[in-house]
Amino acid sequence: MVFIIRFKIMNVKKNSRIRRATKFRKNLQKFNNIRLLIHRTSRHIYAQIISKDNKILVTASTLEKKIRKKLKYTGNIKASILIGIKIAKRSIKKGILSVSFDRSGFKYHGRIKALANSARNTGLNF
Template sequence: MNNKKINRIRRITKFRKNLQKFKITRLSIHRTSRHIYAQIISINNKILVTASTLELKIRKKLKYTGNIEAAILIGNKIASRSIKKGILNISFDRSGFKYHGRIKALAEAARNTGLKF
């Protein structure tokens, strides 16, 4: 593996080990060049809510699924779905990605919709 990927994996494991101590649900993000995925994961690693640009309803609304517009839409969807399930307080797990661009747009959209980080 290259250094960039190794450093990202190191950041992921460091954050998630720390998160296990506090026992809080997390909003985990993964991004690729074409899509963005969001999951709310419970303390015991069970997926409670998901949203991604692979969903047909979301894909039909967007011309391109790998941009900030798509990230904002996914942030709104994941927040509204989690609020319906009664999940309001979460920790934001950016999966080692830098907090800018699509990751930042998704987080801000989720906060504006009602999630508390």
Template sequence: MDKKKSRMKRALKLRCKIKSLNAVRLSVHKTSQHIYAQVISGDGTTTLASASTTQTQINANLKNTNNIEAATEVGKWIAKNAISAGVSEVAFDRSGFKYHGRVKALADAAREAGLKF
């Protein structure tokens, strides 16, 4: 099994569990250059809040968009946007990525900014 198939298998297991709980989820996706985060409704049809390193408000303060510092900024912004949308508690969907590095930095920053998961 190659790297992408393994990640997608991990993601599927996690998403099935979150779907059975019908919880609002914080979904994270990362590429080699950027990191993206979305808060998605419990039924999976509506995006309630989003933040990424491609946005000019976040990108203006960063030297690089592919490091832990950038992930921390995205975590702060997604928490702020989610709380303003009325969401304070989410389930963390790491999309099959391992919980370390940029994914962990985003999650920790979102927790510090007031999001509970």
């Protein structure tokens, strides 16, 4: 019985995150901007810059071998700071200087905040 209650709570939590993300993306489509999309799991963090027509322009994640070698653990703030720096450098190299920040419904704290601040400090505007 306890397992069923916990499972329902987890589904509600995930569903509310997805609802927040879709609501934000609908508003973003009105402005037709390039967006910096973030996704996080307990073990990894992913960042993508997506164009107006939903094509991936630049990516960075903790799954890359070069980044994984630099880190002891890939699911912490140190890893997200490194990903923020990488995504900003790669996007500036491609000529993308301004994006909209899409946090995929995750709360703006911890690893998401660290990634955003490091990308801003490297030169990406949002």
